[in-house]
Amino acid sequence: MVARTIPVDPFDLVIFGATGDLARRKILPSLYRRRQAGQMPEGARVIGAARSKMTRTAYQKSIREALEEFVPEAERTAATVKAFVDCIDYVAVDVTGDGGWQELCGKLRPDVVRAFYLSVAPSLFGTIAEKLAESGLATPDSRIVVEKPLGHDLASAQELNAKLTRHFDEQQIYRIDHYLGKETVQNLMALRFANALFEPLWNAQHIDHVQITVAESIGVEGRGGYYDKSGAMRDMVQNHIMQLLCLTAMEPPARFEPDSVRDEKLKVIRALDPIHVDDTVRGQYRGNGSAGYLEHVENPDSKTESYVALKVQISNWRWAGTPFYLRTGKKLRSRLSEIAVIFKEVPHSIFPEVSNRKGNALIIRLQPDEGITLRMTIKDPGPGGMRLREVPLDMTFADALGDEFDIPDAYERLVMDVIRGNQTLFMRGDEVEAAWAWTDALLAEWQDSPDRPQSYDPGGSGPDDALALLHRDGRRWRDIPG
Template sequence: MVSRVIPVDTFDLVIFGGTGDLARRKILPGLFRRFAAGQMPEAAQVIGAARSDMDVTEYRSMIRDALKEFSDKAEQGDDVIDGFLEHIDYAQVDAQGDDGWDALREKLRDGVVRAFYFSVAPFLFGDIAERLKTRGLSDDQSRIVVEKPFGRDLETARSLNRTLATFFDEGQIYRIDHYLGKETVQNLMAVRFGNILFEPLWNSQFIDHVQITVAETVGVGGRGSYYDKSGAMRDMVQNHLMQLLCLIAMEPPARFEPDAVRDEKLKVIRALEPVAPNEVVRGQYEGAEGENYVDHAEDPRSTTESFVAMKVQVANWRWQGTPFYLRTGKKLRSRVSEIVVRFREPPHSIFGKDAGGRANELAIRLQPDEGMDLRVTIKEPGPGGMRLVDVPLDMTFAEALGPDAEEVPDAYERLIMDVIRGNQTLFMRGDEVEAAWAWTDPIIANWEEAKVRPAKYDSGTSGPEASLELLHRDGRRWRDIRT
C-alpha cells in the first residue's frame, strides 16, 4: 500500500522512548517550534510512552525543563510553553510486555492520523510493531517512524525489514535520516532540477569531482559503548553520506513524488563500484590523556574507526570518470558538513599561462550557516595585466532571505510533519537500506579479514595524512574544512 498524502486537521503522535535523550533534545523541541510557529493543529495530541513510572504532570514538568534547555523558542515565555504542554500526555508502557498497552489504546482517537515514533533501541522495533498491530492501536493510515541504525549489516537490515513488513506496509514505514530534512539538502534538488543553469553541466563532461564532508569537532564521549560497535562507516557513511551522494548523483525523477525520487536514489546505490582497499582510509583520533578514542571505548585496544575517507565511482554514463570523495570523522579541526562540486577547468585559456588556471566550484553548506556559494573567476582589479582571481557568489540563507522570511525549520520538525502529512519523499525505502548495506558490507569485511588497524590522527586536525594522499595522487586536494 502507498500511503496517501492527506490534509491534516489533527493527529495523535506517540513517542516510544518519550523520556529518552532524543525525545528531549530533538523530537519534542521540534514539535514545540511548530507549535510556536502556529503550525500544530489545535486538537493535536502528543503522547510520551516509556517504562518510567510517572504521571502526566511529572512528564510535562520534564518536558518543560527540556524545552528551556534545548529549544531557542523557549524564550517566548511560559505562556507559550504552557500552551504546548496542554497537547502533551503520558502513558507508562512496557515495550516487551503486556502492561500499559490497553491504557495507551484508550488515549488514541478515531478518525485522526496516528503516528508512532520508535525513539528506542532497534531490538525493540519488532516488539512494538507487533503490539501496535495485534492490540488494535494501528490502522491502515497509521505510520511508524524508525531511527537508525537500520541493522548493522545486510543480513540484519533484511531481518528488520521483514519484521516490520509483517505488521505494516512499506507505505506506512518512515525510516528517518535527519540529514535529509536539512533545508540545504532539499535546496540541492531545487538548484539541480529547477534551474537550467546547472543541470546541463551536471555530468562528467563538466564536473571534475565531487567532495562530501561531514566533520565533527566532538569525540565519541559518552557514546563510546555504542560507537565502538558501529564506527564511522556504519554510523555515518552507510546512511548520511550515502544519501547525500544519491541526491547529487541521481537522475532527474519524472515527478517530485516519494517513489519517483527514491527509485532514482536506488539506481545510484546499485551503480556504485566496489571500493578497492587502497581507495579507503580509516583513522582513529588521539590526543591528550582522556581525549584518545580508546579512552572511551570498551576495549582499550579497539580498532574501530572514528574517521573514514574514500574514493567512490558511480558506474553509469552520467558519472563515468568523475570520482566522488567522501570523508567523515570526529575530533576534526572544524564542524563542517558540506558538498563541493568542482567543475573542470576551461579546455583552453586565452589569457596565457601567467594568468593561472581556474575552475568553478559550487559549495553547498549543510552546517553551520546553511547556504551555498559559487566560486567564479574574474579579473583582479588594478593595473598589471590580466590576473585572474576567484570570488564567491555567496547565498547564506539567513542573509539572502532576510529577516521577514520564515525561519528555517530544524530537520526533525520538518520530517515529523512530513510523517503526519504522509509524505515519504525524504525517508529511506527498505530496498534503499538493503542496497546500501550490500555495498558497505564488503568494505567492512575486508578490514576485518585483513585486520586493518586505523591510522592515528591528532585531534583538531583534518584527519590522517593518508586521507590527503587519497586526493593528491589524483592531482586534487580536499577543500579546507576551516573554510
C-alpha cells in the first residue's frame, strides 16, 4: 500500500547552507523522496546557496553522493536520481556580504512559489532575512524557513522574532520542528478529535497522569561544544517536548487550520504552572568504560544537564490535578520517544483478588516503530475461574498498514507544507516566546543553585532521583526497553 500524494505547485526552493550536514542528510534526501513519490512537480527547482565556490556540476555530484549515503539503494533508481539532480542549481553566496546575491536573484522565477530554507547558524537568520529584503528576493508571497534553536532564552527569542518580522510577515515565517512532522504526532490529533471513543475521557476525571519520554542512546559526541551551552532543557524540553505536551493537552480547535491549532497550543503553555525546582531532576551521564559527559565538553566543571525530568501541572478545567511527567536524556538504555496516557482505575473493582494490574493506558510511539498501543484488561482464556490479564491492542503502522506503506520522513511532509503554505505544523512567534518565558524561570533557578546534576550510568534509565520523582506520588515511570 502506497501513501496517496497530492502534487504541489511548481516552486523555487533556495537552501542556504546547502553544503552542510542538515541539507545533505535530511533536506535533499527528503526532496528526492517526494520527487520519487510524484509529489514534486516537473517545474520545481532547488537552488543550493553556500559560501563555497563550486560549479553547478560539482554541486550536483555532491548531491548524488549524498543520496547514495542517506537514501537506501532500494529507493534509488537511475532515472529518478537523474531527474532530481537535473532540477538542482547552485550559487556561491556570501550571506554577510554582497557576493552572489544578484546572481541568485537572476535565477529565481517571478511566477512560482518561492521559499528560502535557512539551514545555517541561528546567528545568521536576521542577516539573511535582511539581505533577502534588500535584494528584492523577499516578495509578499515568499516563505522563509528557520530551524531551531530559536533563541537561547526569552530575550534572544524576542530579538530573533523582531529581526524576522522586520522583513517577513508572520504568515510567511515557518519555524520548523521536525517532531511535529512525525506521522504519529499528527495521528494524536486524529485519535483525539476524529473519534468519539477518547475525547470524552481526555481529562482529569479519567486520566491519572501523562508521561512524555524522549530517550536517546547516544551521547554528546561531536556536539559537546554546542550541547554544553544548551543542555537537555533547551535542546529538547523547550521545543520538542513542549510541542508534544501541547498537542496532548490542548482543547479541540474550532477548525483544523493553522491559527486555530496554534491558538490552542498557546493556551496550554500559558496555563502551565511555574515549575518548582523540587519537581525537577537534572542528570549528567558518567563514564563507565567509556568517556562520560565531562570528557566530551571543554569545561571539566560543567553543570549542564544531559538528562532532565520534570513534574508539570496545567491549571485549567481539563487538567487540574493531573500531572504531566516529562523526561529526556542522553546515553539511556535505548532510543525511544513516546507519549503514555495512563487512565485511572475503575471506581470499584469486582475482582479484588487481582493485584499488580497496571490499568488502561494509551501509548503513542513516535520512534522507533511508530504506532499506537491501547493496554486493556481481559479474561485469561481457559477454564479455572476468572483470571485476568493485560494485553495490548497494538497498531504498529508498518504491521497494520502493510510493509509497503510509505510513511514519509518528517522533513518530507514539512517541506511540502511550506510549499503549500500550510503553517499548521509550524510554531508561531508568540508560541516560541511563551515557551521560553516558562523555561527561563527554571533555568535561572538551576543557574543559581550550588547543586550539580546527579550522575547516572550510561545504558540505564537515568538518575535515581528521577525514579523518586514519581515514587513519591505513588507512580512509576514506564520502562525504557533494552
